[in-house]
Amino acid sequence: MMLWLLLCAPVWSAERDAVVAKLDGVAVVTEGELADWQAAQACYGEGALTSRNAGLMRLLEAAIAEKALKDTGASKFTQAEVEAEAARIDRETRAPDILACIKNGLKGERYLKAFVKPTLVESKLRSYLMQDVGVQAGSRKKVEDAIRKARQGSLQKAAKQYGLVYSSMTYSLEATTGSALPWSPYEKEFIEQHLKKLKAGELGKAAIESDYDFRAVRLLKTDGKKWFFESAYALKLDQVEWLKGMPKMKLEILDEGLRGWVKGIKGNPRLVATEVQ
Incomplete structure (x- = not known):
């Protein structure tokens, strides 16, 4: 029932486009993207994290890492790269039923943005920190x-x-x-x-x-x-120390409740790169 509600509840276009968070003035999380993330997570069944809080943090972590990698010139995250990652997930998935559920609920670009791209960002960040000669x-x-x-x-x-x-x-x-x-x-x-x-x-x-x-x-x-x-x-330089060495990103949370929650978080390795507004 929860999955059906998340996948089928009407979210009007204006509501989907409403911005939840910005990084340096650029929208990085919208209401639609939050809803899509929640729908994808619901496919994992009972006990899956589907809250707005969890969705916001997951999408913020991906957005912060993506911006940091772009700013350093480590990756551009082209459409071709995202589509190649989607193809890799198709080939290597060990949970085809869950993947099918996610794809059935999120079509095309929504699937790529809510599910595939965050996975690609994490992979790129891990590889960059482990292998880049300059960083290490x-x-x-x-x-x-x-x-x-x-x-x-x-x-x-x-x-x-x-x-x-x-x-x-x-x-x-x-x-x-x-x-x-x-x-x-x-x-x-x-x-x-x-x-x-x-x-x-x-x-x-x-x-x-x-x-x-x-x-x-x-x-x-x-x-x-x-x-x-x-x-x-x-030890190799980790993401916390790497992000600390970068210029602070201005993180704006437009939802008042979520903003208060994010400001109270201590120790998140990605948030060290931001100043929460």
Whole structure:
């Protein structure tokens, strides 16, 4: 019944076009888009978040990230990109019934705007923060500086000097009994890619990059089954710190009730980029 009401309740054109929120003077959320988001979420069934508050925050988070990526030149979010994302969702969905429900309720551009584009924005933001050389230059440099310092000395001391997280670790090629932590295939992969090439006491020449950090390693010893090594890493710059470094966006909430709610929110990583009006 709730789904039927959300999909079929008449929302007149003037009401749909009514602006709920603006970023730097540009409308980013309308009543129609809120209603469409609620309708899409209702397809997930009982317990799904379908409130106006939840819808506003989800659409605002996407709008803030989209504007930040556009302002930095990271992405233009062309119509072709949005349509390609829609095609990807069609191919890879694990919930075809839910997707069909959403598509049946939201046709064409409404479906792309309320469901597909926010998904694309999140994917673009994640990829940009993980992979952009410029964004992550500071974190990489700290590890590279520590490697240069540790070539003739202690990695632990170099880690402390450059603000890295230091630890000593043991990885195995396969699961072993008596280990304090469960074995992961990642250990074998890390050994093959980064530790087998090192001699005991040797420090890796370059920073090792993962999706989440940059790392320096020094092999301490190995018996051919276990590799004992020390490590120092710097986390990659996250979205909060990245957004803090950008000019503040002016966020206007035209709905008085929603404005008061948004102003009371603490700790949302996207809202740090805004000044709520």
